[in-house]
Amino acid sequence: MVNQYVCKVCGYNIIGSIPHKCPFCGCNRSHFITATECSDLYCLTEKRISKKILMLKTKPKLGLSHAAYAVETLNGEVWVDCPACFENNTRMPKAICFTHHHFMGACNLYQRESCCEVYIQEEELQFSIAKPFLPTITHVMTGNFWAYCELQALRIAGHTPGFTVFFLDDVCFCCDIVLLDNKKGDSLNTFSSSKEEVVEAVKHLIFECDNRGVNLICAYNSTFDYHEWRERTQRLLD
Numbered sequence: 001m002v003n004q005y006v007c008k009v010c011g012y013n014i015i016g017s018i019p020h021k022c023p024f025c026g027c028n029r030s031h032f033i034t035a036t037e038c039s040d041l042y043c044l045t046e047k048r049i050s051k052k053i054l055m056l057k058t059k060p061k062l063g064l065s066h067a068a069y070a071v072e073t074l075n076g077e078v079w080v081d082c083p084a085c086f087e088n089n090t091r092m093p094k095a096i097c098f099t100h101h102h103f104m105g106a107c108n109l110y111q112r113e114s115c116c117e118v119y120i121q122e123e124e125l126q127f128s129i130a131k132p133f134l135p136t137i138t139h140v141m142t143g144n145f146w147a148y149c150e151l152q153a154l155r156i157a158g159h160t161p162g163f164t165v166f167f168l169d170d171v172c173f174c175c176d177i178v179l180l181d182n183k184k185g186d187s188l189n190t191f192s193s194s195k196e197e198v199v200e201a202v203k204h205l206i207f208e209c210d211n212r213g214v215n216l217i218c219a220y221n222s223t224f225d226y227h228e229w230r231e232r233t234q235r236l237l238d
Helices: 036-040 107-114 120-127 133-137 196-210 226-237
Strands: 004-007 011-013 032-034 043-048 052-061 068-073 075-080 095-097 117-121 139-141 145-147 151-155 165-169 170-175 216-219 223-224
Touching: 004 036, 011 133, 032 036, 043 075, 107 133, 120 133, 120 139, 120 145, 165 196, 170 196, 196 226, 216 226, 223 226
Parallel strands: 075 095, 095 117, 117 139, 170 216
Antiparallel strands: 004 011, 004 032, 043 052, 052 068, 068 075, 145 151, 151 165, 165 170, 216 223
16 A cells, blocks of 8 residues: 555545644644554445435544445446545445545545546645645546536535536535534535635525425535525525
């Protein structure tokens, strides 16, 4: 396995050497483990969301515990975002499509094992934490596109410059541009952008979801009925 380390606080994978502090969450280097240790300590769990969709999460919880989604298409399995933990005896994707660079996970390890295609918007690769993954990327995108003829990608920006959502039938995969949390409260994700930018992107997202007849939202660690998600999200915009 390559020299790769995983932050236990946020789950970000670092290729190369352990930094003095995590470039994503800022925690000190004592919180890093090797990717090999990560594979030994954590595993992937699968939860059936629909006939075509599985939610993939790490067990026990790793970092932000973000979910990736495995989508079954006629041409093979496509993942939306990538788990932070590499598991070499798990299902392997034909392609990995990223909403943004924050959740690239262990994509380089899965790509090396499966020779899958990897899609991400060009704007996402300008960030220093994403650049080590450049050799892994097979398709650098500059706008909307189709993945394996069934999964439609729509670049809406906002949360990050190339933030992209995906649509499959009546399902939207929108990761963490909106954070709905019954314990901490709902919020727009302005971690790396202005509120104004996120508001415009979310308005665009709602418009697209309404027009496409979306019924299910697959977010960064949970799923929502679209009408509930829309109502709670709209309150954040008002």
